[in-house]
Amino acid sequence: MSAPGTTDIPQDPGQEVLVPADGLTDLLRQMLVKKGMFAAEAKVGAQRMVEADLRGIHSHGSRAIARYLADIDHGGIDPRATILTEVDTPAIAVLNGGGGLGHVAATRGMQLAIRKAKDVGTGTVAVRHSQHFGAAGVYAMLAAEAGMISFCTTSTGPATVAAFGSTAPATANNAQAWGVPSRQGPPFVLDMACAEVAWGRIDSLKLYGGQMPAGWALDAEGQPTTDPHAAKTLLPAAGARGYGLAFLSSVLAGPLVGQRMPLHKTWSIAKDGSEHFFYCINPALFGDADQFFAELDSTSAAIRELPPATGTDRVKLPGELEYERAARWRESGIPIHRDHAAKLAELAEEMQLTVPWDSPA
């Protein structure tokens, strides 16, 4: 999770290039099309990736495209996957993602959960045989834009988070997001890892240089470390709670749809695949929607007026900072690390595409 006030990148203008959001979306779409994806599905994937970038979660956004393209080349992602419906009731569905780009199956899954919630009050869609879907928060945003409360989670591979009370990994650092819609102001989006930190933020520290705070990770010997390069096992957030939530996510995005728990997965997401779980709740079928939004909006406004603690300029709701950042970066361009920009430019050149920014001097 990005705690309020942070992105997963350290942010250092001296190391960054500003990239236009629309141009970047189009570049990613073209790359995926060059690899054989249908234009409409490539666009969905590109949109989800740039939405992650805009929220400040570069590790789950365009920085991951190189891996996806390589996975297509090596057969880990099928660019022409067909998404099949394996179970369908008024309340639930199980989709088979066909091993395609996770963002496409995940978007389909959340959209189907939204449709079911419109009909019967809730919709639950589990997706198996899919691939990495990027940032959980962007799916919570899709639901919020449709007026739905939502929960989503995904599997992220083998066990890398210690059990509470152990030095050994027991669960994966599965992402979870909850979203609540609003009529006034940004929707509530809680996008969190179950460990103290997401692996993506550790990767960002490797990219920018820097040490981890104590309490994030253990090294290969199970000893505490602050060196991002030595981090081998993450520590669960809030002890037993983060451990429990990570285990729970692994069950929903795993055995629930016939797949494995993190302890039984390998290090390769391309080989293991990924599972997703989406749950939508339609406030309009539980009660009076106007009353629901009025109560929420007046509470959110009151919370924003609370006295800030030392070191905080203004009290925010979860997801508010990311929402404001996205609006700002949509105008100004998205700051990405020069190595990240150079990698995109290199891929673009290989694929005879043009990047929508000037190369840094």
Added chain:
Amino acid sequence: MSAPGTTDIPQDPGQEVLVPADGLTDLLRQMLVKKGMFAAEAKVGAQRMVEADLRGIHSHGSRAIARYLADIDHGGIDPRATILTEVDTPAIAVLNGGGGLGHVAATRGMQLAIRKAKDVGTGTVAVRHSQHFGAAGVYAMLAAEAGMISFCTTSTGPATVAAFGSTAPATANNAQAWGVPSRQGPPFVLDMACAEVAWGRIDSLKLYGGQMPAGWALDAEGQPTTDPHAAKTLLPAAGARGYGLAFLSSVLAGPLVGQRMPLHKTWSIAKDGSEHFFYCINPALFGDADQFFAELDSTSAAIRELPPATGTDRVKLPGELEYERAARWRESGIPIHRDHAAKLAELAEEMQLTVPWDSPA
């Protein structure tokens, strides 16, 4: 949440009385009947309270009976409440608890969620106009015994947990529980508060005497305190995450069914009432149940064999320690504080009932 290895009571045999679980259940049932409840509903309430005691959560078990009885006397709880169904679709229901004992409406809510999940794969039941339901974990146990994955949460009154980035309370310390069934060994039950600690544990420290660790609470001036008597505002667990989860719970057990957010509630749960939210997921409709349980059970067994960290004798799953404790205390009797026992004996005497234990010397 009770972290593994702890109960919400400090446990000091010199200050405790051993009370038989069945006898205690029967005593609580008779007390509720004396106050006008139907025997069958009184029994449900008494069972849920003693189940909380057995898991070590006395604050949400029989220690709360005096408050419930007083609330019946003062009109805050209606002993002859009728539970009405206000919304009903294949996937969801909204129940009106009629201002009765929360445990009864909550049990009905979870049972209805289980039934819907048997039919369509999931069931979601929200309950409004109810009262305090005790410990969230006991409802997750009901679902686990029925073979269901479950989530439940409840509102617990006005705002007492600081917003992340503020010294002022913004949300209530709502309880949340997730449960996952098992075929071998105890089910997974994660029963957690969203603040660093539950108010009940602070009450237990007041009862037994003792200081709080740093980081649990702020005093009336918004300053950190370790004195349980000075605690006024709790700090959220894992910062923005606990704050976000508490906010989310307040939405599900509040505005979703037309009720208020914690910032708009008073200090009196008898006046404000309580709302509950139950969600059940039926693994048998998402895929192959045998495969689901085999994967879970083999993973749980492997986690129990992981190397324990210093100070831990054996790695456990969330809820395992409470499950083992319940089995042990069902045999040995439940240790409760002598003041708690004396209060029960005093109530029993007023109501011309006999307590099923010897008074301490």
